[in-house]
Amino acid sequence: MRVSAIVLSLAAGAVLAQPLATGPAVRYDGYKVVRVTIDTEEQLQSVLALGADQWTHEVRPGVPTDFMVAPDKLDALDATGLPYEIVNEDVQRAVDAENLRLRDGGVGRAWFDDFKNLTQINDYLDTLAAANPGLATVVDLGDSLQGRSIRGLRIANDAVGNSSCEPSILFNACQHAREWISPMVAMYAAEHLLAEYSTNPDIQSLIDHAEILIVPISNPDGYDYTWTNNRYWRKNRRANGGGSFGVDINRNWGYGWGNNNGSSGDPNSDVYRGTAPFSEPEIQRLRDWTLSRPNFAGDVDLHSYGQYVLWAWGYTSQPTSEAATFSSVGNQMKQAIKAVHNRTYTAGQCYTTLYPVSGGSIDWFWGDPGVINYTIELRGNDFVLPASEIIPNCEEVFPALVYYAEWSLDHYGPVSDFNHDGAVNTLDVLAFLNAWTIKDSSADINGDGTVNTLDVTAFLNAWTSGC
Ligand SMILES: [Zn+2]
Numbered sequence: 001m002r003v004s005a006i007v008l009s010l011a012a013g014a015v016l017a018q019p020l021a022t023g024p025a026v027r028y029d030g031y032k033v034v035r036v037t038i039d040t041e042e043q044l045q046s047v048l049a050l051g052a053d054q055w056t057h058e059v060r061p062g063v064p065t066d067f068m069v070a071p072d073k074l075d076a077l078d079a080t081g082l083p084y085e086i087v088n089e090d091v092q093r094a095v096d097a098e099n100l101r102l103r104d105g106g107v108g109r110a111w112f113d114d115f116k117n118l119t120q121i122n123d124y125l126d127t128l129a130a131a132n133p134g135l136a137t138v139v140d141l142g143d144s145l146q147g148r149s150i151r152g153l154r155i156a157n158d159a160v161g162n163s164s165c166e167p168s169i170l171f172n173a174c175q176h177a178r179e180w181i182s183p184m185v186a187m188y189a190a191e192h193l194l195a196e197y198s199t200n201p202d203i204q205s206l207i208d209h210a211e212i213l214i215v216p217i218s219n220p221d222g223y224d225y226t227w228t229n230n231r232y233w234r235k236n237r238r239a240n241g242g243g244s245f246g247v248d249i250n251r252n253w254g255y256g257w258g259n260n261n262g263s264s265g266d267p268n269s270d271v272y273r274g275t276a277p278f279s280e281p282e283i284q285r286l287r288d289w290t291l292s293r294p295n296f297a298g299d300v301d302l303h304s305y306g307q308y309v310l311w312a313w314g315y316t317s318q319p320t321s322e323a324a325t326f327s328s329v330g331n332q333m334k335q336a337i338k339a340v341h342n343r344t345y346t347a348g349q350c351y352t353t354l355y356p357v358s359g360g361s362i363d364w365f366w367g368d369p370g371v372i373n374y375t376i377e378l379r380g381n382d383f384v385l386p387a388s389e390i391i392p393n394c395e396e397v398f399p400a401l402v403y404y405a406e407w408s409l410d411h412y413g414p415v416s417d418f419n420h421d422g423a424v425n426t427l428d429v430l431a432f433l434n435a436w437t438i439k440d441s442s443a444d445i446n447g448d449g450t451v452n453t454l455d456v457t458a459f460l461n462a463w464t465s466g467c
Pocket of ligand 1: 179303
C-alpha cells in the first residue's frame with residue numbers, strides 16, 4: 001500500500017512531504033564516535049588527517065573532543081598514541097532509527113514532537129502567517145544556490161509606532177545543514193511570540209515596537225540534502241570542482257574572512273570558506289536583508305551542539321571594544337536558559353571559549369552593522385538528537401531570545417521613547433528635559449559628545465516622528 005501510494009503521488013506530480021523510505025543514501029555503518037583528549041595543534045591535525053569529522057568544537061588541553069571516524073581508521077587512530085574512548089559504536093544505528101521513525105510520521109501529534117523537513121517547515125511558516133494577520137507575514141529573501149527560497153517569518157505590528165525606524169532583529173538557524181534542532185527552536189520562537197502577544201505585555205510591547213525576522217533554514221539546499229542523501233552534511237551544495245561539494249556558509253561572511261585559523265581553503269574541508277567573502281547566495285540574502293533595514297538592531301544565530309552562548313570575536317582572541325556589554329547580555333541569556341530546565345550553557349567569547357571561527361556571522365554582525373549579537377549552540381551529543389529533546393530545548397532557549405530582543409529594543413530602540421516604557425508620549429519629553437538639565441550623556445541625542453540646545457531640537461524632531 002505504501003509503495004503504490006508513493007508511485008501514485010509521483011505520477012500526479014506531487015512533491016513528497018516525507019523522506020524516501022530508503023533513507024539517506026550515504027551510510028555510516030560501523031562509524032564510531034571517539035572521544036579524544038587533545039593537548040596540541042599537532043595532535044588535532046593527526047586526528048583530522050584520518051578523515052575524522054570533528055563533532056564537538058572545543059579543543060583545549062584536558063577537554064575531550066568528539067570525532068566521527070570510519071571503522072577502517074581505528075588502527076591509525078591507535079597508532080597516534082592519543083588516549084580515546086569509543087562513545088558510539090555505530091553511528092548509522094541512530095540515523096536508521098531516526099529515519100524509520102520519521103518515515104512513519106514521527107512520534108506524537110503536535111508539530112514540535114518530532115523533526116520537520118523543509119517542506120513541512122515552509123508550510124508551517126505559511127500556517128503561522130495565515131493565523132496571525134496583522135502580526136506575521138512570510139518574507140522571501142531570495143533563492144539559494146539551487147533555487148530554493150530562503151524564507152522567514154516577519155513578526156511586527158505595523159499599526160503601532162513608526163515602522164520606518166523601529167529596530168529590526170534577526171533570528172536565523174541552520175546555516176549548518178545537519179543541525180536539525182536549530183530550525184525547531186527558531187520555529188518555536190515564532191509560534192510562541194505570536195501565541196503570547198495577547199497575554200504577555202512584554203511580548204506585545206516587543207512586537208509593537210520592533211520588527212523580528214525568523215529564518216529557520218538559512219541553508220535550504222544543505223538541509224534538504226541531509227534528509228535525502230547524507231544525514232551528516234554540513235555545508236551548502238556548491239560544486240567546487242574536482243568532485244568536491246559545499247562551502248561552509250558560516251565561514252563565508254565578509255569580516256575576518258580568509259584566516260586559516262578558524263576556516264580552511266581546502267574545498268574538501270567541512271569548514272571550507274569559499275573562493276571569496278560572500279561568494280555564497282544563502283548568506284548574501286541574510287546580509288542584504290540586514291543592510292536594507294533602516295534600524296538593524298541584532299541577530300541570534302542558532303547552531304548545535306554543545307550548549308554555548310557565544311559572541312565576537314571568533315577570528316581573534318582579542319576582545320571587542322564592547323566586551324563588557326557582550327558578557328553582561330550573554331550571561332543574562334545563559335541565566336534565562338538555566339532557569340527553565342536547569343541546563344548550564346557556557347557563555348563566552350567565541351575564540352577563547354570554543355575555538356577560532358573566521359568568516360562567521362558572529363563577527364560580521366559586530367564588525368559591519370555593529371550590533372551586539374550571539375551564537376547559541378543548542379543541546380546534543382550528536383546531530384541526531386532524540387525527539388524528546390526538542391520541546392525542552394525550545395522551551396529553555398525561548399526566554400533567552402525574548403530577553404535578547406527586549407534588550408536590543410531598549411538599546412537600539414527609538415530615541416523618542418526616552419523613558420523606555422514602550423510608548424511615546426509627554427512623559428518622554430519630561431524625562432528628556434530632566435536628563436538634559438543635568439547634562440546627562442543620555443541627552444546627547446545627536447551624538448556629538450556634548451549636551452546642548454542642538455540636542456533639544458534633535459529630540460523634539462525624533463519625538464514628533466515617533467523615531
Ligand atoms: Zn553550526
